[in-house]
Amino acid sequence: MALKVQVQTTINNEPVQFLCEPRQTLLECLRDVVGLTGTKEGCGDGNCGSCTVKLGDRIVTSCLVLGVEAEGETITTVEGLAHGNTLHPLQKAFLEHAALQCGICTPGFLIAADALLQKHPHPTEDQTRFWLSNNLCRCTGYDKIIRAVQAAAVEINGAPQ
Amino acid sequence: MSVTTYNVIGTRPIRHDGADKVTGRALYGADLQLARMVHGAVLRSPHAHARILRLDTTKAAAHPGVFAVVTAADFPPAPTDKIVDFGEGDTLLSSLRGNILASGKVLYSGHAVAAVAAVNAHVAAEAVALIEVDYEPLPCVLTAPAAMAPGAPLLHEGLANGNVAEYVRHEIGDLAAGFAAATVIVERELNTATVHQGYIEPQNATAFWSSDGRVHIWCSTQGSFVARDASAAVLDIPVSQVRVTPMEIGGGFGGKINVYLEPVAALLSKKAGRPVKMVMSRRDVFTGTGPTPGSRVRVKIGVDAAGKITAAQAWLAYEAGAYPGAMVGPGAMTVFACYDIENVLIEGFDVVVNKPSTAAYRAPGAPNSALATETVLDEIAEKLGIDPLELRLRNAAKEGTRRADGPRYKRIGCVEVIEAMKASAHYNAPLPGPHCGRGVAIGYWFNIGLPSSATLSVNADGTVNLIEGSTDIGGSRTSLSMQGAEVLGIRAEDVHPTIVDTDSVGYTGVTGGSRTTFATGLAVYEAAQDVVTQMKARAATLWGTKEVEFSNGTFSSGSNSFSFAQLAAQLGATGGPVVGSAAVNPRGAGGSIAGLIIDLKVDPETGKTDVLRVTSVQDAGKAIHPAYVEGQMQGGTAQGIGWALNEEYFMDGSGDMRNSSYLDYRMPTALDLPMIETIIVEVPNPGHPFGVRGVGEANIVPPLPAVANALYRAIGRRLHSVPMNPATILNL
Ligand code: FES
Numbered sequence: 001m002a003l004k005v006q007v008q009t010t011i012n013n014e015p016v017q018f019l020c021e022p023r024q025t026l027l028e029c030l031r032d033v034v035g036l037t038g039t040k041e042g043c044g045d046g047n048c049g050s051c052t053v054k055l056g057d058r059i060v061t062s063c064l065v066l067g068v069e070a071e072g073e074t075i076t077t078v079e080g081l082a083h084g085n086t087l088h089p090l091q092k093a094f095l096e097h098a099a100l101q102c103g104i105c106t107p108g109f110l111i112a113a114d115a116l117l118q119k120h121p122h123p124t125e126d127q128t129r130f131w132l133s134n135n136l137c138r139c140t141g142y143d144k145i146i147r148a149v150q151a152a153a154v155e156i157n158g159a160p161q
Numbered sequence: 162m163s164v165t166t167y168n169v170i171g172t173r174p175i176r177h178d179g180a181d182k183v184t185g186r187a188l189y190g191a192d193l194q195l196a197r198m199v200h201g202a203v204l205r206s207p208h209a210h211a212r213i214l215r216l217d218t219t220k221a222a223a224h225p226g227v228f229a230v231v232t233a234a235d236f237p238p239a240p241t242d243k244i245v246d247f248g249e250g251d252t253l254l255s256s257l258r259g260n261i262l263a264s265g266k267v268l269y270s271g272h273a274v275a276a277v278a279a280v281n282a283h284v285a286a287e288a289v290a291l292i293e294v295d296y297e298p299l300p301c302v303l304t305a306p307a308a309m310a311p312g313a314p315l316l317h318e319g320l321a322n323g324n325v326a327e328y329v330r331h332e333i334g335d336l337a338a339g340f341a342a343a344t345v346i347v348e349r350e351l352n353t354a355t356v357h358q359g360y361i362e363p364q365n366a367t368a369f370w371s372s373d374g375r376v377h378i379w380c381s382t383q384g385s386f387v388a389r390d391a392s393a394a395v396l397d398i399p400v401s402q403v404r405v406t407p408m409e410i411g412g413g414f415g416g417k418i419n420v421y422l423e424p425v426a427a428l429l430s431k432k433a434g435r436p437v438k439m440v441m442s443r444r445d446v447f448t449g450t451g452p453t454p455g456s457r458v459r460v461k462i463g464v465d466a467a468g469k470i471t472a473a474q475a476w477l478a479y480e481a482g483a484y485p486g487a488m489v490g491p492g493a494m495t496v497f498a499c500y501d502i503e504n505v506l507i508e509g510f511d512v513v514v515n516k517p518s519t520a521a522y523r524a525p526g527a528p529n530s531a532l533a534t535e536t537v538l539d540e541i542a543e544k545l546g547i548d549p550l551e552l553r554l555r556n557a558a559k560e561g562t563r564r565a566d567g568p569r570y571k572r573i574g575c576v577e578v579i580e581a582m583k584a585s586a587h588y589n590a591p592l593p594g595p596h597c598g599r600g601v602a603i604g605y606w607f608n609i610g611l612p613s614s615a616t617l618s619v620n621a622d623g624t625v626n627l628i629e630g631s632t633d634i635g636g637s638r639t640s641l642s643m644q645g646a647e648v649l650g651i652r653a654e655d656v657h658p659t660i661v662d663t664d665s666v667g668y669t670g671v672t673g674g675s676r677t678t679f680a681t682g683l684a685v686y687e688a689a690q691d692v693v694t695q696m697k698a699r700a701a702t703l704w705g706t707k708e709v710e711f712s713n714g715t716f717s718s719g720s721n722s723f724s725f726a727q728l729a730a731q732l733g734a735t736g737g738p739v740v741g742s743a744a745v746n747p748r749g750a751g752g753s754i755a756g757l758i759i760d761l762k763v764d765p766e767t768g769k770t771d772v773l774r775v776t777s778v779q780d781a782g783k784a785i786h787p788a789y790v791e792g793q794m795q796g797g798t799a800q801g802i803g804w805a806l807n808e809e810y811f812m813d814g815s816g817d818m819r820n821s822s823y824l825d826y827r828m829p830t831a832l833d834l835p836m837i838e839t840i841i842v843e844v845p846n847p848g849h850p851f852g853v854r855g856v857g858e859a860n861i862v863p864p865l866p867a868v869a870n871a872l873y874r875a876i877g878r879r880l881h882s883v884p885m886n887p888a889t890i891l892n893l
């Protein structure tokens with residue numbers, strides 16, 4: 001077994017130190033070492049998006065990032081979206097629009113959609129579909145997810161001018 | 162149509178597990194952490210067909226950090242003819258065991274051969290690489306026709322006929338006379354490739370074999386009791402010695418009924434003396450779990466000048482994969498199930514091939530056969546100059562129609578679905594331009610009953626706790642709670658559902674066969690009636706009367722009346738808790754018809770198909786929670802479109818799957834689809850108090866033929882193989 005490395009990060013606004021082997025992915029570290037299992041693994045090779053987290057100011061598929069690469073970084077996972085017991089507008093919109101069935105893809109979609117709305121406050125349907133095309137959902141056919149994201153955009157940023 | 166008005170049914174409450182699922186708190190199988198837990202990994206065959214000459218695990222067992230190694234030799238001896246019931250079909254125990262860990266021969270590339278438990282998943286993978294296996298490769302067969310050919314390599318000894326495991330035949334009327342009466346006869350053969358359910362959460366199982374002899378399994382399964390019974394059978398221990406805790410499940414679509422890892426994790430745990438967790442990689446999921454069969458279906462239909470089908474004949478060969486059970490049975494039963502036809506002959510063949518053993522996938526077997534029927538009807542409609550929906554309407558199955566495999570339909574919504582399609586805005590809108598085509602098709606799925614159990618306990622604050630055993634893949638906690646709430650006259654939010662383990666609730670069948678809202682819903686309905694009966698007795702005691710009425714959530718007698726909550730607050734004083742329970746095994750499952758209208762545009766340069774507009778229509782019987790009914794329709798439609806246009810197992814000649822990642826096995830993304838319009842038709846099922854039919858499956862049946870028919874309209878030529886991808890379109 002390889003020697004472990006200490007990694008210092010900020011996760012969901014809290015300083016977090018963890019120990020990991022150099023071969024462990026950020027996804028493994030979040031789930032198995034830090035205990036934040038809200039981020040899901042669907043493929044392990046960057047193609048499903050269910051492991052999407054925010055790393056610094058961009059979103060990444062955390063299965064393609066090593067834990068040691070998170071040194072000094074700021075990370076947001078699905079567990080960090082709500083403010084205390086107040087759900088993020090995207091979380092509320094997903095519930096109100098029935099935008100999840102099994103829910104395994106939901107954490108990845110929420111993180112990706114949050115990044116979308118920061119870049120495009122009022123995304124068109126095409127922009128939304130393009131941005132979310134790295135996230136696979138096998139249950140919903142995407143319809144209700146797209147509607148939820150667009151409703152959340154209005155909730156957060158008001159009606160488009 | 163139903164005129165009953167409901168307070169809760171038909172509304173769209175927030176799902177009960179919603180907050181947990183959008184905040185990351187919900188625990189899926191792979192999220193489980195237990196003290197002293199170790200991690201398993203599986204060695205899989207690189208050969209599609211080979212004899213195992215030598216299997217040596219010594220080096221793996223000696224690898225630092227390894228706790229246990231198991232092979233098929235660790236299973237107790239198997240009785241060869243024992244049958245295990247899997248909810249959507251029976252399985253031979255020897256097949257089940259053979260598929261879990263190969264013994265003697267490997268039958269597909271990806272077949273599990275041995276497993277290791279180690280301190281973490283990386284060390285387990287290292288140890289798996291140290292297992293030594295000598296194989297004697299054997300010739301493999303990869304398609305049904307090749308496997309049925311004389312002299313084909315045989316997978317098993319003792320099947321009915323070479324590689325044909327089962328032959329089914331359904332016949333009514335006089336076929337020759339029927340065809341003689343036809344004006345137009347069209348016969349075509351349609352092929353489909355092997356495809357996967359594609360659930361995003363890989364299979365997983367954690368097991369702990371306790372020193373008291375009981376095995377506790379935590380897993381993602383569509384049926385905790387089926388997982389319990391199958392694991393007990395494989396391990397040869399009584400069912401009561403296995404307790405299955407169903408974790409949240411990340412999609413199933415039929416693919417998470419079978420057990421793969423559960424018994425292996427249990428055996429590893431027995432040896433290791435610790436809990437063992439196993440999680441599949443995506444490649445393991447593609448190559449080591451059950452996809453749905455590739456198929457050849459030949460259909461011949463004759464129609465007279467009035468547009469009435471006079472005769473229909475079908476020949477179906479489905480690839481079962483390595484072990485019998487290709488779902489050709491339901492394929493044969495559904496091939497003409499939408500139509501009232503007097504003269505029919507259907508023959509089906511269940512054929513083993515060197516591919517992963519197939520599993521159920523949403524209306525298993527039906528899309529394959531509907532592809533043939535519905536494209537042939539499309540050709541006939543064109544030849545006769547009849548609108549394709551009108552042709553279907555003239556032949557639509559009705560109450561009393563006899564299906565070729567025997568049963569007569571009770572009330573069924575075929576006419577209503579077709580009429581809704583004809584009347585839809587979509588069907589009456591013009592196509593947007595050149596290279597575009599519109600296709601339509603309909604499809605049928607039985608829906609099933611099977612046992613379910615439920616318990617409701619009344620809280621003093623006027624709410625109830627619901628204990629049930631149906632794993633919730635798409636909002637069933639809520640569709641069940643709503644049925645209880647409707648009976649009790651309370652809000653959906655006043656029912657608190659919990660899905661419990663197999664020690665804690667009565668037997669409950671799989672979440673599959675579109676049965677949960679129907680059958681477990683019936684159990685909840687009956688349990689709620691039990692609560693009402695008991696509460697009436699309490700009110701009678703309080704009021705010193707015999708006659709108590711209950712309606713719209715109010716108990717009353719003369720001038721006395723109590724709301725449900727008011728009476729609930731009095732239970733302590735009138736004899737203590739009220740707990741209602743029910744166990745049901747309903748016979749009244751009602752089949753569902755679905756239809757699809759789809760507009761496509763094909764780029765003549767690249768062969769790429771864009772989906773422009775889609776409308777899914779389905780008879781729900783009664784939509785308990787319309788948003789989740791729409792969700793089922795949209796999800797099934799998306800899967801069907803992926804199946805039709807792009808998805809396939811790309812096998813090389815040696816039987817290796819060359820596209821076993823989501824990059825290469827490309828499922829529809831958000832960018833590949835438009836919004837999916839839905840029209841819910843409600844023709845109540847007489848077999849359910851609210852008329853529920855179940856909506857999980859029929860919606861995946863029409864997309865394959867609807868896409869094929871739309872492509873024909875767009876490019877002027879007919880394709881006879883699915884997937885109809887750019888390469889096949891360009892090579893026409
Ligand atoms: S698990 Fe990382 S993209 Fe699929």
Ligand code: FES
Nearest residue numbers: 101105137138139
């Ligand atoms: S809700 Fe199941 S994969 Fe998206």
